[in-house]
Amino acid sequence: MKHVAIVGGGIAGMAAAFALQQKALSSSQPVQVTLLESNQRLGGKIVTYQQDGFVLEGGPDSFITQKPWGLTLCREIGIEDELIPCNEAEQAVYLVKGSQLERMPTGFRLVAPTRWGPFLSSRLLSIGGKLRVAADLFLPARREQSDESIASFLRRRFGAEAMEALGGPMMAGIYVADPEKLSLRATFPMFAELEKKHRSVIRGLVRARKAAEGRPKGPPMFMSFRDGMQTLVDRLESRLDCEIRRGVAVRALHRAAQGWSLDLEPGEPLTVDGVILALPPGGAAELLAPHDAELAAGLRAIRCVSSAVLSLGFRAEDVPASRPLDGFGFVAPKRAGRTMLACTWSSTKFPGRAPEGFVLLRAFVGGATNEAVAELPEDEIEKLVREEIAALMGIRAEPVVRQFTRWPRGNPQYDVGHLDRVADLEAQVADLPGIALAGGAYRGIGIPDCIHGARQAAESI
Numbered sequence: 001m002k003h004v005a006i007v008g009g010g011i012a013g014m015a016a017a018f019a020l021q022q023k024a025l026s027s028s029q030p031v032q033v034t035l036l037e038s039n040q041r042l043g044g045k046i047v048t049y050q051q052d053g054f055v056l057e058g059g060p061d062s063f064i065t066q067k068p069w070g071l072t073l074c075r076e077i078g079i080e081d082e083l084i085p086c087n088e089a090e091q092a093v094y095l096v097k098g099s100q101l102e103r104m105p106t107g108f109r110l111v112a113p114t115r116w117g118p119f120l121s122s123r124l125l126s127i128g129g130k131l132r133v134a135a136d137l138f139l140p141a142r143r144e145q146s147d148e149s150i151a152s153f154l155r156r157r158f159g160a161e162a163m164e165a166l167g168g169p170m171m172a173g174i175y176v177a178d179p180e181k182l183s184l185r186a187t188f189p190m191f192a193e194l195e196k197k198h199r200s201v202i203r204g205l206v207r208a209r210k211a212a213e214g215r216p217k218g219p220p221m222f223m224s225f226r227d228g229m230q231t232l233v234d235r236l237e238s239r240l241d242c243e244i245r246r247g248v249a250v251r252a253l254h255r256a257a258q259g260w261s262l263d264l265e266p267g268e269p270l271t272v273d274g275v276i277l278a279l280p281p282g283g284a285a286e287l288l289a290p291h292d293a294e295l296a297a298g299l300r301a302i303r304c305v306s307s308a309v310l311s312l313g314f315r316a317e318d319v320p321a322s323r324p325l326d327g328f329g330f331v332a333p334k335r336a337g338r339t340m341l342a343c344t345w346s347s348t349k350f351p352g353r354a355p356e357g358f359v360l361l362r363a364f365v366g367g368a369t370n371e372a373v374a375e376l377p378e379d380e381i382e383k384l385v386r387e388e389i390a391a392l393m394g395i396r397a398e399p400v401v402r403q404f405t406r407w408p409r410g411n412p413q414y415d416v417g418h419l420d421r422v423a424d425l426e427a428q429v430a431d432l433p434g435i436a437l438a439g440g441a442y443r444g445i446g447i448p449d450c451i452h453g454a455r456q457a458a459e460s461i
């Protein structure tokens with residue numbers, strides 16, 4: 001029987017183990033799988049804490065449904081009935097402008113308006129800035145097909161003001177990235193496609209909105225689980241029919257007579273036929289360096305920046321009536337000069353995140369544009385975040401619950417040219433028989449993409 005080791009028990013490693021198991025079943029070819037995780041728990045960045053009736057996410061709080069692989073896995077492991085939709089009635093997003101939160105105009109689709117009325121009456125841009133956004137309707141499409149940064153794309157189509165105040169923070173915020181470096185093709189290829197197809201991005205977005213109006217409504221944009229994202233980890237783990245070794249780190253990878261031998265800490269070396277490396281790219285580089293120095297250098301070139309998440313629970317009565325939590329939260333453009341990158345109003349975004357009579361906020365700090373903040377001591381971060389919550393939302397009370405999670409070098413950056421570099425890495429890995437890569441550093445950081453990549457890695461093994 002073939003034996004495959006999976007290094008890393010995050011969602012990518014777990015999904016790879018499940019995919020191998022399914023493949024073995026459907027092809028009646030048994031395969032032995034060993035999942036090696038250096039931590040004592042599985043799930044990697046997916047981690048939920050329960051405290052006093054609050055559901056506190058240390059990492060992801062949901063996954064998008066537009067990409068099908070997350071929902072498909074939920075169906076396969078039978079946890080559809082534990083899914084909860086985001087609150088579609090209160091999807092507004094705010095942007096920090098000075099000391100105010102300004103609501104993103106209705107119909108604004110990440111980069112551009114699809115309804116003129118709310119956009120023209122919004123205070124987020126000057127009149128000149130709004131006219132420059134409208135110029136997208138008349139500008140020619142870019143001829144060149146090479147990758148470009150989010151900032152370059154937005155400036156070209158909608159002008160510098162909209163890039164800095166609207167599209168840049170919205171798009172780069174998701175990746176805790178610098179819009180000047182973030183690859184359009186690796187993160188939002190649909191906008192490059194809209195420009196190519198419709199010339200004007202706004203025209204393309206309006207057409208897409210109108211076409212969608214006639215279609216049956218799909219699932220809500222984001223889904224989570226009643227008891228938090230940890231459900232995905234726990235239920236997937238319970239469906240894995242393989243050897244799971246927690247607290248075991250893979251320290252080196254050697255070629256064996258047939259296959260590969262892994263040095264484990266603690267433990268005896270393990271010899272296997274194939275290895276799926278589902279750990280961060282720096283860790284994969286360490287293991288592969290003796291076998292292909294260029295491949296290792298390519299993996300190291302995927303920069304990973306640090307961020308931190310601070311969840312704070314408050315009494316509902318501590319939220320001023322003048323600042324209701326009527327949306328998913330807010331994003332702070334770099335030029336707002338804030339410590340926080342963004343703040344999710346978790347108890348509005350999903351039901352059941354705070355007990356009756358309480359609210360839950362989730363602040364993000366660090367990322368590519370302000371990484372030093374993520375390295376500050378926890379109490380300093382809390383002080384800075386609470387000062388900003390007080391200034392922007394008027395919440396001055398002592399939190400009833402707090403939960404802090406730091407992610408050192410936890411956010412891979414998809415710099416311009418990322419997809420070409422990943423294609424090169426994949427070609428180099430193909431020259432190492434029995435090795436495959438999976439995880440959020442390559443073809444999508446989101447959970448559905450990690451699951452999809454893991455399936456492909458399992459397939460290739």
Ligand SMILES: Cc1cc2nc3c(=O)[nH]c(=O)nc-3n(C[C@H](O)[C@H](O)[C@H](O)COP(=O)(O)OP(=O)(O)OC[C@H]3O[C@@H](n4cnc5c(N)ncnc54)[C@H](O)[C@@H]3O)c2cc1C
Nearest residue numbers: 008010011012038044045060061249250439440445446447
């Ligand atoms: C704060 C934050 C918020 C996010 N929000 C969202 C969101 O809302 N929605 C969404 O879809 N995505 C979100 N993401 C992204 C998503 O969570 C990640 O891309 C995804 O979970 C990564 O999974 P992974 O399996 O590739 O890596 P990881 O989860 O990092 O797992 C890798 C595992 O490898 C283990 N490991 C490392 N080295 C070794 C070794 N030598 N031997 C053995 N094991 C090793 C690690 O301990 C870890 O458990 C967020 C990420 C962060 C940090």
